[in-house]
Amino acid sequence: MKKTFVWTSTLIGSLLAGHSAFAASYTVQKGDTLWEIARHYDTTVERLKQQNQLPSDFIFPGQVLQIDEQSGSEQAVTNTYTVQSGDTLSGIAQKFGTTVEVLLQLNPSIADPNFIRAGQALQVAGRASANTYTVKPAAAAVNGQYIVQKGDTLSGIANQFQTTVDRLLALNPQITNPHVIRVGQAIKVAGGMTAVRAEQNVSAVKPVSAESSVSLADQIIEIGEKYLGARYLYGANPSRTDVFDCSSFTMRVFSEAGISLPRSSSAQAQAGRTVSFSQLQKGDLVFFDTDSNGTINHVGIYAGNGQMINATVSLGVTYSSLTSSYWKTRFVKAVRVLN
Structure with a gap:
């Protein structure tokens, strides 16, 4: 289904301000989101809400939105x-x-998305290439699978099916780079945490005796240290040892110690036994929400003395201090897979 903006030719800017603007109206279709409309129209959700006196991000099919495109310096x-x-x-x-x-x-x-500086100028909206655009119809899954359409991104698909990129990666281990998906590709979108937990049950962590846990923890840290300095690559294939993302690193390290972990950080957070920050022991997995959106998206291995070894965007595999203001304020939970 195609959705097209209907333009009016009235110049209203000269009456309201010292520049020209074009007024447009758009009728909301099933599956639309305010964010999607704002992005395609080269504006922001906040501006759309102000222009249409919307109390929230909720919109409904048939609703008519008025949108003024800015021009010149205001744009x-x-x-x-x-x-x-x-x-x-x-x-x-x-x-x-x-x-x-x-x-x-x-x-x-x-x-590094975790580091921006005061005074830095960021582009927050892209430039639309035309005044008419096509929005894909609401996503539909057949037998739990979605066929990738032109213009799709993994994060966009995750948003449409109310899930996360981490969960899609867990359900689709054939995707080695979350930034590269192809038109016509079948992606599994159904199953949710049930499927992920089933995967965890298949690759469940084998109990380790208390007598051997300390030496095994030391072994895990030693394995991790041999990869210090390896570069970061989001969505890195777990079979690679020259590049890692956070969860492929922990998955690799533990696999070399004979312990199987799921692929994604959110799935790994469900493995083992939850322990508090004050109870941390060497070898525990520590999890963080670096986007402050309520979703776990980073994992590291506690190495003792307030340090963790992890794969970071800016430094690759490195040691980080859990007592730093950055990591401590983003800590979510820790799990122990060594009994």
Whole structure:
């Protein structure tokens, strides 16, 4: 189903301000989201809500939205944002009704999404290529699978099916790079945590005796240390040892110690026994929410003395301090897979 903006030729900017603008109306279709419309129309969710006096992000089929496209300097101002002290990339994404992934695509100069500096100018909206665009119909799954369409991204598919990229990666181990999916590819989207937990049951962690847990923990840290300095690659294939993402690193290290872990950080967080921060022991898995959106997206291995060994975006495999303000404030939970 195609959805097309209907343009009016009325110049209203000269009456309301010192520049021209074009007024457009759009009728909401089934499956639309305010974020999707804002992104395609080169504006923000916040601006759409203000223009249409919407109390929330909720919209319904048949609803008519009025949208004014800005031009000139006002457009440039809206499309960029200057980072303020205390800002985070996830906070900026939320403010402008977008996602961290989109901001990273718009700002390739950001090497590490966890580090932005005050005064840095970020592009927060892309430029639409035309005044008419086509929006795909609402996602539909057949037998638990979705066929990738032109323009799809894994994060977009996750959003449509109310799941996460980590969960899709867990359900689709054939996807080695979450940034590369092809048109016509069948992606499993059904099953949710049931499927992930079933995978965990198949590769359940074998009990380890208390007498051997200390030496095994030391062995795990030693295995991890031999990969210090390896580069970071999001979605790295677990078979690779030259590059890692956070969960492929932990998966690899534990597999070399004879312990099987699921692929994603969110799935690994369900393995083993939950322990508190104050009860941490060497070899425990520690989990974080670096986007502050309530979703676990990073994992490391506790190495003792307040340190963890983990694969980070900026430094690759390295040691990090759990007592630093960055990691301590983003800590979610820890699990122990060594009994």
